[in-house]
Amino acid sequence: MCGIFGITGTRDASRLAYVGLFTLQHRGQESAGIVTDDGSRLLQHTGMGLVNEVFNNEALQRLEGTSAIGHIRYSTAGSSHITNAQPLVLNSSLGLVAVAHNGNLTNADEVKARLQKAGAIFQSSSDSEVILHLAARYRGRTLEETLAKNLTKLTGAYSFLFMAPGKVIGARDPYGYRPLVLGRLGRSYILASETCAIEVAGGEVVREIEPGEMVAISGGKLKSLRFAKPKKFTRCIFEQVYFARPDSVVAGRTVHKVRYEIGAMLARELRGIKADIVSGVPDSGTVYALGFSKESGIPYQGVFMRNHYTGRSFIQPDQRLREFTAHLKLSPIRDVIKGKTILIIDDSIVRGTTSRKIVSNLKKAGAGKVIMASASPPIISPCYFGIDIPTKRELIASRLSVERVRRYIGADGLHYLTLPSLIDVCGNRSDRDFCVSCFSGKYNAGEAPRAGAGAGRMGL
Numbered sequence: 470m471c472g473i474f475g476i477t478g479t480r481d482a483s484r485l486a487y488v489g490l491f492t493l494q495h496r497g498q499e500s501a502g503i504v505t506d507d508g509s510r511l512l513q514h515t516g517m518g519l520v521n522e523v524f525n526n527e528a529l530q531r532l533e534g535t536s537a538i539g540h541i542r543y544s545t546a547g548s549s550h551i552t553n554a555q556p557l558v559l560n561s562s563l564g565l566v567a568v569a570h571n572g573n574l575t576n577a578d579e580v581k582a583r584l585q586k587a588g589a590i591f592q593s594s595s596d597s598e599v600i601l602h603l604a605a606r607y608r609g610r611t612l613e614e615t616l617a618k619n620l621t622k623l624t625g626a627y628s629f630l631f632m633a634p635g636k637v638i639g640a641r642d643p644y645g646y647r648p649l650v651l652g653r654l655g656r657s658y659i660l661a662s663e664t665c666a667i668e669v670a671g672g673e674v675v676r677e678i679e680p681g682e683m684v685a686i687s688g689g690k691l692k693s694l695r696f697a698k699p700k701k702f703t704r705c706i707f708e709q710v711y712f713a714r715p716d717s718v719v720a721g722r723t724v725h726k727v728r729y730e731i732g733a734m735l736a737r738e739l740r741g742i743k744a745d746i747v748s749g750v751p752d753s754g755t756v757y758a759l760g761f762s763k764e765s766g767i768p769y770q771g772v773f774m775r776n777h778y779t780g781r782s783f784i785q786p787d788q789r790l791r792e793f794t795a796h797l798k799l800s801p802i803r804d805v806i807k808g809k810t811i812l813i814i815d816d817s818i819v820r821g822t823t824s825r826k827i828v829s830n831l832k833k834a835g836a837g838k839v840i841m842a843s844a845s846p847p848i849i850s851p852c853y854f855g856i857d858i859p860t861k862r863e864l865i866a867s868r869l870s871v872e873r874v875r876r877y878i879g880a881d882g883l884h885y886l887t888l889p890s891l892i893d894v895c896g897n898r899s900d901r902d903f904c905v906s907c908f909s910g911k912y913n914a915g916e917a918p919r920a921g922a923g924a925g926r927m928g929l
């Protein structure tokens with residue numbers, strides 16, 4: 470999970486890119502970066518941390534130019550280093566080209582090994598650099614043609630932004646795993662991971678970039694071309710469940726509304742369940758709980774105070790620190806909890822350790838009974854497409870039955886939303902195609918990495 474934002478044709482390019490990235494901050498907190506084009510040079514500023522920690526007024530002033538692309542990166546195990554901060558800039562036989570990537574390339578290790586054998590020297594351990602080296606080696610007449618030719622050599626998930634002097638290009642993989650949206654702000658074009666970033670930057674949303682589509686913006690004009698035949702649309706369903714901001718629109722529907730309806734659907738699936746109050750694990754669980762409450766008539770109450778100020782020093786990939794962070798962020802409100810049967814909803818249950826902590830905190834705070842409900846089905850398989858869902862072994866639902874998960878987390882009841890219900894709520898009449906591989910264990914042919922070729926390594 471990462472966020473990307475690009476804007477063309479405005480004197481405020483770096484500042485608007487800052488606004489866009491700031492709005493997408495929920496998609497990644499490890500590093501941030503912006504590259505601008507001043508007509509002949511690409512100017513770059515990247516750093517570790519949150520957007521407002523990486524950029525100050527001076528840094529934005531130095532980023533001159535009328536176009537900008539930016540990136541925020543999600544923290545993943547073993548790869549937290551400034552050399553992996555994006556956008557990456559490569560000066561090669563192709564000239565200066567920058568790239569910002571959201572997704573994970575499932576054949577990156579193989580392609581990289583072949584390129585290294587042929588003499589390519591990589592400056593980062595990020596899979597995103599692969600496309601720049603491919604493009605430098607296998608050229609077409611224009612940058613668009615070069616990229617189109619090489620993107621088809623990649624498997625996995627990608628929404629890319631590229632920048633060369635005078636040009637910004639966006640491209641989305643043929644399955645459309647990761648999002649990419651087009652917007653306009655006066656005469657400027659915007660490309661962003663989510664609609665909320667376009668709107669907060671003052672623009673209007675135009676449409677999604679289609680799977681297998683590339684758009685090239687140059688001299689104030691936008692050209693669209695197909696670099697690959699679109700395959701079955703398999704956008705990540707987790708965007709609606711967890712990743713996207715509630716005010717974004719995904720698959721034609723506002724995320725907040727979808728989550729509210731998921732809560733109501735969960736209530737229909739659990740019709741007749743007895744609880745004194747329903748609550749959500751903040752922040753994403755709250756909307757689900759409100760939807761559940763409306764449908765079931767069980768009153769909603771907040772049971773945790775969330776501390777939003779823990780900062781990046783606590784966003785760590787290490788398991789022990791992750792557990793500590795969960796405790797630090799959520800503190801129970803005892804008077805609301807004492808003696809009650811609480812139905813608590815979380816967006817998902819991954820390793821089970823967070824749910825266990827939540828149940829134990831509620832019980833220590835005096836809860837009579839705690840029933841845990843997940844707004845998504847059991848996660849039984851890893852994600853190879855850019856979401857930090859760990860290896861199969863670490864996924865509790867891949868090893869244990871629902872009853873054994875319940876016992877592990879210490880709850881008095883445990884319920885998961887069913888997959889057909891999730892798909893039903895997330896889709897609309899014309900758009901029901903989602904990636905659900907982490908729930909089903911089935912992947913599009915040739916898209917999961919071959920055993921030993923980077924399987925289980927999560928990317929951006």
Ligand code: SF4
Nearest residue numbers: 705852856904906907
């Ligand atoms: S495997 Fe799961 S998390 Fe990954 S892209 Fe598919 S739905 Fe999203």
